[in-house]
Amino acid sequence: MQPFDPVTARLVVAVSRYGSIGRAAEHENIAPSAVSRRISELEARLGVALFDRSLQGARLTPAGEVYVAGCREILRQVADLSTQMVDFSAGTRGSLRLACTSSSLSGRLPELLAAYAQSHPGIGLDIQEMSAALALAAMDDGQADIAFVADNNDVARFETEVFEDDNVLVLCSPDHPLAARLQSGKPISFDAVAEHEVVGIHQSGALDRLLNEAAARSGRALGERVRVETFPSLVRMVEAGFGIGFLRSTSLHLLAGTDVISVRLSDAWASRKLLSVRRGSSPLSRPIREFLALARKR
Structure with a gap:
């Protein structure tokens, strides 16, 4: 068995999420041909097909579903390990990865982020606008620390807090x-x-x-x-x-x-609410803790 390749794993997960090699390549900022080649080489090494490809896109095979589930678990563990390491520093540097719906970026979130950025100049903000389904998928894959979605989404597997009214x-x-x-x-x-x-x-x-x-x-x-x-x-x-x-x-x-x-x-x-969502199993780095504390005050 070849060593686990996290880059290819991320691409496989992305293709499974978007159902398209082209859309996954665009999101991951890589050429579609490179994504296709990596997946084909991986399938050859594993001896199984991970995707059924057609003009309509790429759909996971039963073997692909098992492989993607394993990749997600490993990528989550890698993301959590990186988060834990932040606390070994003084907490003055690090990153905060947010998956945001359009409605969340229309409310008080931009002002809150501006205040956070001003008080935490060493923390990089990775803010991605996407649908609620993709935001929650990014949480599942360990690609976001916090997601902001409306309360009419299935968030039972996450820890949630009310962020603001969204009637x-x-x-x-x-x-x-x-x-x-x-x-x-x-x-x-x-x-x-x-x-x-x-x-x-x-x-x-x-x-x-x-x-x-x-x-x-x-x-x-x-x-x-x-x-x-x-x-x-x-x-x-x-x-x-x-x-x-x-x-x-x-x-x-x-x-x-x-x-x-x-x-x-x-x-x-x-009578809707906009929620902040995070995985309960993931560690709370200092940047995440301080952002959540600021969100509760404002």
């Missing part, structure tokens, strides 16, 4: 039929607004999933007049009168300078 708001323009009710400032139910045309946001996001689940429970389909890809675009289309919109409270700053009216949804499912 769902409904928006409309001042001349919309709902404007008078929203101007009262009183929370309103989803059923009371769902009959109006909606400015939709990109599919498969956390907010999109929440809204579609709520619509399914109420037995109605949301009538979308237009669909956009970003929340700034959503606010502008709502302001222009194309329908109502929904936004997380972490993105409330996007309404600054507009006349868009907003109010919180009263439904229990709309």
Whole structure:
């Protein structure tokens, strides 16, 4: 058996996560041909196929699933060992690796990171924006120290803390039929607004999933007049009168300078929280401890 190669192991894990050699190569900053060659050489040494390759991507074989699980465990142990070593120094140097969703970077996190960077100039910040699923996968693989995700994700295997409120708001323009009710400032139910045309946001996001689940429970389909890809675009289309919109409270700053009216949804499912997530089994280095302490104060 050849010695364990951590570089190839990281690439195998990345391909399994993204389901694509090209996307894994882009994330790992390496040529796709190099990723393909390393995997082919590894499969030749092991005598088994780790992936079923097709035009649709790369899917793990049963042998590949076992190999990736082992790689993840080893890579986690390596990451934890590096974290433990930080505490042998004075704690003035090191790194903090964060996996962040877009909504978390729209709230108070950027200001918190700026304050942390100012008080910890020797700590390198590795901040990656990604979907919640990829952020939690990065935690599983030992590639992030802390992840920030909404509480409607499966985080049972992690230690979590509430980072900030992330409630769902409904928006409309001042001349919309709902404007008078929203101007009262009183929370309103989803059923009371769902009959109006909606400015939709990109599919498969956390907010999109929440809204579609709520619509399914109420037995109605949301009538979308237009669909956009970003929340700034959503606010502008709502302001222009194309329908109502929904936004997380972490993105409330996007309404600054507009006349868009907003109010919180009263439904229990709309009372969301943004969580900070970490693996309970991983050691707490001084940079991580001090960041978490600062997050709890602010």
